Amino acid sequence: MQILEEIKISDNGFVFNALTGESFSLNPIGLEIIKMIAANSDFDEIRKTILDKYDVDDLSFEKDFYEFSTMLKHYQLTQQNNPLNFV
Amino acid sequence: MEKLNYEKPIISKITAGVPNKFGLSTKQRIIAEIDSIPVAKLADEFGSPLFVFSEKTIRETYNKAKQTFETHYPKVQFAWSYKTNYLDAICSIFHDEGSWAEVVSVFEFEKALSLGVKGSNILYNGPEKSEENLKLAINHNACIHIDHFDELYLLIKITQEMNKKARVAIRVNLDAGIYPMWDRFGFNYENGEAWSAINRIMLADNLELIGLHTHIGTYIMSALGYGIAATKFSSLMVGIHRKFNLWLKYIDLGGGFASKNTLKGAYMPGSETCPTFDDYAKAISNAIITSEIPHENLPILFLETGRALIDDAGYLITSVLANKRSTTGRRTIVIDAGVNLLFTSFWYNLGVFPSREISDLMEDTTIYGPLCMNIDVIRDAINFPQVKTGDRLVIERVGAYNVTQWMQFITYRPNVVLIDLEGKAHIIKKKESLETLRVNEFNPKR
Structure with a gap:
């Protein structure tokens, strides 16, 4: 999963999508995770960082991360596969 | 190292719009x-x-309503609306506070009796009363609120057969400016049907007309509607006195006071728009007290308030x-x-x-x-x-x-x-x- 180049993320959790003009807000953990995604960390790295730092169990975080990444995809902040590129 | 508190990661879209137009708090209320x-x-x-x-809330709400109405009008009697909540423990609290029982079925009638309510303190409403049910009500001297002519004639027949008197009121539907007008229950005021029913009752030897009853609707946001109903009832009472030299014992304005819940589609929250007991009391008492009814003959005001007394x-x-x-x-x-x-x-x-x-x-x-x-x-x-x-x-x-x-x-x-x-x-x-x-x-x- 990669964050689109056009997405600008501020240090206070404000996200701007220059492609669509839409803006979003993140909570502090959401900001931390999106920055790790933008830095090309994979899920295992992100999970380790969060589990080391926060009081959360593995499965709960996996569930929350799944929902979070689904929302990033839903808001079109991540690179989507080109649906026409199926050959 | 102690770990930090975790909160699930969230991203939410920012939508432009008018923020919080009523100035209400956006802080989430907690009921802990x-x-x-x-x-x-x-x-x-x-x-x-x-x-x-909460028994405390029930008693406080009831007493607030009672005190408010009694401040405006000298004779007020609440009758607990069984259909609103007929759990024994709840009904018992209202009866303990002095409420009569307002029932709409023989099940509710029997429940009220089983809770120790005197038959004469039961208001028996509703369109569904069988011959057997009516006999039960007559034997317990309940106040039977007649819904339609078939019920009226059935009562005449039964009381003749039993050779007993029945204490009755008629349910009246009327235009109180409330839409939709509830005209499916009772006799209509404006077209003279209620007056015809009254005349027929007065001719029946075994029926004692003691009151008038209406219920203008449910979740009524306008206190004025109750004022209109009370005005029409007062003039009906004066008319009955002129023709039959009888002052009725009570008028019953039913229930329908709004609770603070917010109706679907409402623009403002119910807690902001719901009239207070004071608003309803003022509208009703002004209408009766300023009518031609002499002070010594003022009727008892019955209220069958349910929702506004128990919802909270x-x-x-x-x-x-x-x-x-x-x-x-x-x-x-x-x-x-x-x-x-x-x-x-x-x-x-x-x-x-x-x-x-x-x-x-x-x-x-x-x-x-x-x-x-x-x-x-x-x-x-x-x-x-x-x-x-x-x-x-x-x-x-x-x-x-x-x-x-x-x-x-x-x-x-x-x-x-x-x-x-x-x-x-x-x-x-x-x-x-x-x-x-x-x-x-x-x-x-x-």
Whole structure:
């Protein structure tokens, strides 16, 4: 999963999508995770960082991360596969 | 190293719009306890979902209403509307405070008698009264509110056969400026039907006309409507006195006072728009007192207020079963209480609140019940904080109609608890079980 180049993320959790003009807000953990995604960390790295730092169990975080990444995809902040590129 | 508190990662879209046009607080309200008992403790002890009633709130609301009306009018008598909530423990509190019983079926009539209400203190309403039911009412000297001519003639026949007198009032429907006008019950005022019924009753030897009854509608947001009804009743009373030299004992303006719940589609929250008891009392008492009825002949004002007296005293504790995302990315949560327990969720945007401090991050959310039915929606749209599976939520103002109109569907109906004045919780209706549900079932042998 990669964050689109056009997405600008501020240090206070404000996200701007220059492609669509839409803006979003993140909570502090959401900001931390999106920055790790933008830095090309994979899920295992992100999970380790969060589990080391926060009081959360593995499965709960996996569930929350799944929902979070689904929302990033839903808001079109991540690179989507080109649906026409199926050959 | 001690780990930091975790909060699930959230991203929410910022939508431009007018923020908070009423200046209401956006801070999430928490209902952590009910009458000083923690919500979590109640749920742990009695299960979830769980209806909880506060005796303190019931008595306080009743006394506030009574005092307000008595400040404006000298003779006021409340009659507890059984259909609003006929759990024995709830009815008993109202009777203990001095309420009569207002019933609309023989089941409710028998329930009132079983709770020790004198037959003469029962107002018997409704369009469904069989010959057998009417005999019961006559034998107990109840006030029978006649709904239609067939019932009137049946009463004439029965009282002749029994050679007994029946104390009666007529239910009148009238134009009080309320739309839609409830004209399916009783005799119409404007077209003279009510006057005809009165004349026929006065000709019947065994019928004693003692009152007039109306019920202009439900969740009435205009106190003025009650004023109009009281004005029309006052002139009817004066007319009866002119023709028959009789001052009726009472006028009964029914129920219908709004509670603070917010109706679906309402622009403003119900807590901001609902008239106060004072508004209703002023409108009604001004109309009667300024009429031609002499002060010494003023009728007793009966009120069958249900919803406005009990809604605030009832809570439903429920638990979060799941968090989900719809195909549009919208957050939805599933709770363990469905529309089968919350009939009023079809009319109101019920207030749903967390029972503990959680994230301040709010998101537009749909709250579904647990039934495997598409209609099982408790809130279409509510700005709600992030919650986890197992979190307890509290739905407020569910005291009216839910524990009478609830439906046994798929699951057992839950415990109902009353918190008494000492702060002790008692089960007043036990959770159903397979045995209690099967008690009247029979499976023919094959």
